[in-house]
Amino acid sequence: GIQVEQSPPDLILQEGANSTLRCNFSDSVNNLQWFHQNPWGQLINLFYIPSGTKQNGRLSATTVATERYSLLYISSSQTTDSGVYFCAPLTGGGADGLTFGKGTHLIIQP
């Protein structure tokens, strides 16, 4: 199956800082999603981004499918951004399940 590598594994930042999280994957994809798992365990879908760039408030994501990577940008970090960020690409079509990376554990300190 597809291999997913996320970096960095851990990141500690001060409130207000910017960050870039990276996701590398081993095969071409037709679907890629970013999720945030908050400290209470809830998984929130941030972006559905098989290619191109999308922005949602302080967050944006870019996927370069031809080079097999995706980036998640967080600007002006807030303590509520803390948690684990997962990248989940999908190679197949139809209703195949997403494969999750191991995640980036982000801690934003006040």
Place this chain on the structure above:
Amino acid sequence: DAGVIQSPRHEVTEMGQEVTLRCKPISGHNSLFWYRQTMMRGLELLIYFNNNVPIDDSGMPEDRFSAKMPNASFSTLKIQPSEPRDSAVYFCASASSGAEKLFFGSGTQLSVL
């Protein structure tokens, strides 16, 4: 929309007991997924359904695990008999069609003693 609803939120049971986890997907979604999350293995896909039909159950650990989707608004994941190594958070998720955004329930924290 109430989102994906899972029950129970927490389950504590003894080894050898039967455990049933329940999921109600978002209305109108035709794909349903069961994931398991552990510290060691991260998020693993167990099984997924499309239009109530199981498409791929290759992630189901062993015969002790079974999943059903009798209709578009309900699915169960059953473990019988349960073992301590089954302790994990079990998530249900749904999507509106094959390659669309996935929405997760709040999960069931299962502890098998």
